[in-house]
Amino acid sequence: MAVDPLTELVTLLQPSVRFSKLVECFGPWKIRRPGTGDPFFCAVLEGRCRTVVKGHPPLILEAGDFLLVPAMHDLTNESVPAPEDETTTVPVQDGKGRFRIGPEGGPVDLRMRIGHCRFASPDAALLVPLLPSVVVARGEPRFATLMQLVADETHADRPARELVLERLLEVLLIEALRSGDETAAMPGLARGLADMRLAAALHAMHAHPERAWTIADLAGEASLSRAAFFSRFDRIVGLKPMEYLFAWRMALAGRLLCERELGLDEVAERVGYSSASTFSVAFARHTGETPARYGRLQTGRLSRPAPETVDAG
Known part of the structure; x- marks a missing residue:
């Protein structure tokens, strides 16, 4: 039977969801995220934002885009156009798994699903360098569907929840790695x-x-x-x-x-x-x-x- 190295690698990494949330934004804002070493993902559902991963050129993410950083370095997300000052914005929780930037009840410029996962493999530190440091897949509606399924399972209490999440994350990572536009330019x-x-x-x-x-x-x-x-x-x-x-x-x-x-x-x-x-x-x-x-x-x-x-x- 043929061996698919990419599937083998992702399966061996044993991905699981650590945290996932929906963020809605209005007006100028800037969020800085310190490097944790954990995998970070962002799916833009509506609107657009600017993302800067330390050591990489800025990226404009639009509706349908999916960003994956397998080992998160310092990262900045901000509105387009960016705010005039350097003040960091703190999202306000607006329900379970839902956060908001801007006045409550106002319009929404950007809606995105973001989160962190973890690789349970004891050899994750060895395996992650085999992946590109940043993956961007553009204009793929199936990522929004996958992310919604991840969100539903994350916040539900159903039988076999962890197993379902693990399989969804495996599919999501494989899709991102084989669909990413920027992937082809990075060693891995x-x-x-x-x-x-x-x-x-x-x-x-x-x-x-x-x-x-x-x-x-x-x-x-x-x-x-x-x-x-x-x-x-x-x-x-x-x-x-x-x-x-x-x-x-x-x-x-x-x-x-x-x-x-x-x-x-x-x-x-x-x-x-x-x-x-x-x-x-x-x-x-x-x-x-x-x-x-x-x-x-x-x-x-x-x-x-x-x-x-x-x-x-």
């Missing part, structure tokens, strides 16, 4: 999969992480010379080929260790190591923990749900 897995030559090598790595891959093998999968493949992969994916393979193997190993269904020898074999001792040394160097201790620690952490936080900004 999505850009690599858009390159026909590199996609062949990436699919091969994901389908057979247990193989003793060499640069020559991967270059052959991509029908490129070794030098051309190495340079192209580093430039487009943002990691050297063997760094990417190592990162992916360690992430898969982490998942297998948390599941605790296989012995150490079997885990080592699944991720391309000839012996448990060789794998243990590599894994400990990468995570700072032995495989056995890592599995116990992460299983304990994942069994405790993360607390919900209320974000008034």
Whole structure:
């Protein structure tokens, strides 16, 4: 069965909603959000706004646009045109999951659904760099539908709520990564999969992480010379080929260790190591923990749900 690396990556990240709200704005305003490292999303339902993510050029978001920042840096949202002063606006809560900027009962210039999610994977810090740092998908009405479903599940108390939210977030992230206009210009897995030559090598790595891959093998999968493949992969994916393979193997190993269904020898074999001792040394160097201790620690952490936080900004 064919392996889809993007689906595999998003599934392994284990996304879940931490907080979601509807914000309605009128008049000039500016909101600054400090970098939290968590994934941040914004879907513009009506109107337009200006968004600046630290380290990136300003973006004008309009109705139908969806913004995803997989690891949020300092971010500023503001009206168009921007306010004359630098005063930060504080939205006022106007019902459950609903916030407002401007006089109550007045007109609305902008309506947007924003929020934070979290990646439950213990290897999220390793996996997030494989995603583009900013994703913008424009003019896709299905994002508004997906966000409404996320909002409904977030605020409802129905059976299987967490499972439904997890699946909705997975679909939302995959849609954003494969639809984003700006995605194609940023290094990351999505850009690599858009390159026909590199996609062949990436699919091969994901389908057979247990193989003793060499640069020559991967270059052959991509029908490129070794030098051309190495340079192209580093430039487009943002990691050297063997760094990417190592990162992916360690992430898969982490998942297998948390599941605790296989012995150490079997885990080592699944991720391309000839012996448990060789794998243990590599894994400990990468995570700072032995495989056995890592599995116990992460299983304990994942069994405790993360607390919900209320974000008034």
